[in-house]
Amino acid sequence: MAIVRMAVFWYLLVENKFMHQESTSILKKLFSKSIYKKTNASEDQLLSILLRKVYHTVSWDEETMGNKNEIRDEIRSRITVTPVKTPNLTFLKYAAAIAIITSLIIVFQYRTTSSNMLVATTTNVLDSIVLNDGSLVYLAPNSSLEYPERFYGEQRNVTLLKGNAFFDISKDPKHPFVIQSGELKTKVLGTSFHIRMEKEECSVAVVTGKVEVRYNKSIENLIPGEEVHSSGNTLKKEMLKGIMTLNWYNQDLSLNAIKLHEILHFLQLKYGVKNTIKNSKTNNLKLTLFIGKKASVEEIISQINYITNLNLRYENEIITTD
Structure with missing residues (x-):
């Protein structure tokens, strides 16, 4: 029975995928009492009803979550069955279903938190890339950008491998956009700016919004019309002039x-x-x-x-x- 209780406990930790907040709260309280054997007959009945509700209302979206049978078989191949003395068969039926659903969710989440990495490279002409968050990157000739097929996690991370690029980043305050270019790390929420990588230095020039640039132990915050470039082991900030104050890639x-x-x-x-x-x-x-x-x-x-x-x-x- 301890295995069943643990399966249900893991289900409760899933981010409210299948039930309304009110039902989830009740289920948590009942389950907490059940662990310490403090529920009465009425509460045990209600707990069984709530579990049955989850069992009968759960749906599986194969288009976004993958082939259910394949993932189910993968999970079953990893399950070790332990004999249980005199189980409550009704409770066990629905709790086991929850365990399978929870396992499917965990596998699905694990698979979708990793994304294919892509590399875009230009030759003698510039090109543009639309990232999956709507951000637009213009790559100058002879430049390379590494980026994920889809962004996951707290940050949207890309790497300018070589050359020059102009970034027009979609605003998302909860997920900062971070560009690694050589030893420079540029962090923004939503803005537009140039990054140029040359043999001995890298520079960032801001056209709109605010940008944070880190290099070794140096940190500089830039506003429109400002540029920073690596100089030795530090950053040097300057005012922008002329063409670099503009987005000349597509204007x-x-x-x-x-x-x-x-x-x-x-x-x-x-x-x-x-x-x-x-x-x-x-x-x-x-x-x-x-x-x-x-x-x-x-x-x-x-x-x-x-x-x-x-x-x-x-x-x-x-x-x-x-």
Whole structure:
């Protein structure tokens, strides 16, 4: 009988899956008294009725919980039956049913708390990923993101393995979104921001909302217009300027008095192109131009050449000049 009582006890610990709160409360009180043999005949009868109610009202959703027969067989293969002296057969019938249901729930919960991990990798073009919580991630060229097929647990965890990305995170105060990028850990509730991983440092630039960044023993809280990057063993906070204050992954850009080297850096991040322009005078030229979100590198270079009379050329993923 102790096994049966323990089975029912485990059922009571399940998060009120099958009964209303009031019925669950009564069942808990009766069961507690029953353990110490303090129930009278009327209470024993009520306990049996409540157990019968659970037995007859439980339903199994195969679409979300899996194949009932397969999981049942798996549970039965692990059950060790112990002889019981003079059991109450009615009580035993319904309690045993509860034990099986509870075991099914536990197996189901165990199976659904682990999720397949996926990796998205870009080559020479950017791409976007919609996560199962509705968050949107834009991956720059030559970048990789590891993320779960579904989020479980208290946090929504992903890892930026390499490259650059823009995160537009769905708000969920109860489940913080955490991005591991190298040794930096970025924690948010719902916001949008850039993360750039380079050879010797990693940086986080906030466009909207608030962001917490941890690196070694350093912690920085950022608001829109602020950027932090790793420097040695600490974090260095700076004010954002120019293009990095915007979500340029999927928005048109109207740029006013932006230096050429910033535009070239933007082209490197969004399109994965490099440049060989070293002349400081050329790099510091200020330009005003419009860049559509679907504009090609060739179109942007043509516009720059028209405005500046420079002779920039774009060949083999590299921008050069005379």
